[in-house]
Amino acid sequence: MKKNKIYPKWFIIAPLILYAVFFLLPSLLGVWYSFTDWNVRSKGVINFVGINNYIEIFTSNKNYSAGIINTLKFTLISNVVKLIPALFLAILLKEKLKGKNFYRTIFYLPSILPFLVIGLIFKSILNFNDGLLNSALEFLHLDFMKQKWLSDLAVVWKSIYGVDAWRGIGYVMTIFLAGLNAIPSSYYEAASIDGANFFHKLRFITLPMLTGSITINLVFGLTYGLKVFDIVYVLTNGGPGHATEVLTTYSYQVYANGSYGLATALNTILFLITTVLGVLIVTYMSKQEVGE
Amino acid sequence: MKKRAYVSVLSVVLSILLLAGCGNTATGTNNKSDDSSTNTASTATQAPTAAAEPSFEGEELSILVSAGWMDNRYDATIARFEETYGVTVDLQTIPADQYSDVLQTRLAGGTCADVFWIQSNPFAIESVIVDYENYCIDFTGADWMSVVPEARLSSCMVGDSLYGLQLWHNSPEYVMVYNKTLFNELGITEVPTTYAELLADCDTIAAAGITPWFLPGADGWQHQLSFFQIGGVYEEATPGLYDALNNNTATFAGNAKMLEVLNEFKELSDKGYFGEDWIGTSSTNMANEFGDRNVAMAMANSSYIQQLKEDTGTTDEFGLFLIPLGDNQNFPTNPAGPTMFGYKGTEHEDLVKAFFSFVCTTESLQEILDNSPSYTNIHVNDPDVQQHWLTEEQTFMDSIDESKMLTPVLQTGTKFTNDYWMDFGADMIAFCQGTMTADEVLANMDANRAISAAIQGDPAWQ
Structure with missing residues (x-):
């Protein structure tokens, strides 16, 4: 390797300064504000209140804890319902399938749509009285399958997962496809000669070789899931009642009501959860890669 | 070596071009500024009638409002306002369930529209806008104040200061x-x-x-x-x-x-x-x-x-x-209603004031009423406005004892x-x-x- 082709270390100084000023510093300031009574009427006078905001979060009758649990639940389930189908779709679309580029485009398209548009479309589709989905079920004489998709407590989360998967599967699939294309076909040919079936190849070739793509998808999915806001806001706005409130919708409401200190405390909790889980996953997956 | 020299020369030339570009922009801005000061000076020396109606040519007035508070009833008035002053109005209508959040965020972020609305009541300016002295234009002494009935002024004022304009109907609500x-x-x-x-x-x-x-x-x-x-x-x-x-x-x-x-x-x-x-x-x-x-x-x-x-x-x-x-x-007695305010951080304060005066003219009030299918009247102190009360409304109001009209609705009667x-x-x-x-x-x-x-x-x- 030519030595003069390696960039000097001082190249990192500029981005590091930008990162520190525009990301690190505001984040740390946010943590500081979470220990204050900063609110809409503070007018520059902000008092240190210790962990009062955190006590409020875990003891108030607002049930912020349910918001935290819902956030974690969403992160877990939304990743499962996206990752597994996306993996199989990617495998399917890697094969010599007629029109596979067309299918790849179709699956990827929803992920470029804005959440607001998706929310408006799906609110209309999922309307109980005259929505497209229930009307179609009625037309097919499947009335027993009609649901109050966005207002029944037993169904509403499933609707959110469904819409989220519809939007996100194509994106996850594309990352898997990139990973799959990097696996030499000779591995599969050798396995076939040895008599391996589809699941053997999946277990012993595809999954181990896809560790990098899985890590990327998991980290992206994890951060997306933990900071989920748009899809919930546009579909249910945290309702019916408070059934689909997540950390960010609560934080948004609290901020809008003028309790900025409390809002930053909620965001700090989210920041901590994201950091801990992110570090754990990256560390675990890195070990897996090294082990292989 | 020769290549390096070329690169150096090219860099210098590009730097000069960049600086020249900046210089031109600055000059342009200065010219514009000079023009506007010239305009202001010439306007100031014009006849009193022209001075009473300053030129806002080319300016844009933005209005932030919740769905249902303006609807189409202000369209004709806004169109006349645009034509009269040669300005454009940017109407930003937000879905009702998101409006409060959007407004608070934009007020706190210093990015509010020139005119914004709230559902006001006698306590709302202090509790909804909160920092009203920083966020709201003080209209105290404005001509249009006399158009707003006494009962509604409580939702537009804090102490003796006038901040809001409430043009709402006086029919039985909800x-x-x-x-x-x-x-x-x-x-x-x-x-x-x-x-x-x-x-x-x-x-x-x-x-x-x-x-x-x-x-x-x-x-x-x-x-x-x-x-x-x-x-x-x-x-x-x-x-x-x-x-x-x-x-x-x-x-x-x-x-x-x-x-x-x-x-x-x-x-x-x-x-x-x-x-x-x-x-x-x-x-x-x-x-x-x-x-x-x-x-x-x-x-x-x-x-x-x-x-x-x-x-x-x-x-x-x-x-x-x-x-x-x-x-x-x-009876649900309620002096509250959607009310518009001028944003103090606006760059078009005079235009905002002109807009408030414009909507309070008899012609505009009549226009707003006539373009409101859901209004039968508009509660203003202007005898020249032709109201369209319904028979059903009058029959209903007559059937209610006055003693049952004294207590305001819970949401505006309590802090x-x-x-x-x-x-x-x-x-x-x-x-x-x-x-x-x-x-x-x-x-x-x-x-x-x-x-x-x-x-x-x-x-x-x-």
């Missing part, structure tokens, strides 16, 4: 509008005046396959009207309740009458009298539901009858009665209550779905009011 023809056909000849009578009528209507009470829960702001519009009944049950709530010597939690009303509401919900999926239903289809006779009644403004007939062409007769939850027979309108609505839905109790709903309102009181430093909550 009472029960019902299909009189349908009621008669079903053998219901008297309107219900108690909850028991309402329930019996709902039984009859539902048995005929019709949704008794259209309630659009998905809007997020309508269903709680059934609780708050009947404030007089709570005051009747506990005399002095409003004062006690404002002095923090009483709470919503544990109030027997409020619990009774919430439980009645849930009973109607459980029986399906609000429709099969009222929580997921929005109001967009309400007129059609009435027109198709799928529903028999709904909470609406009295003037909605006129709009309903125009929109659907129905020949049915409609009437009004008071919301009978909690056996209420009190900090209206600030948590949407939260209370969400809690009511949670109660109907069994995830909260009625007393928890009320206790949440107490807790929320305490937060607002603490933020505002209200001495009663210290």
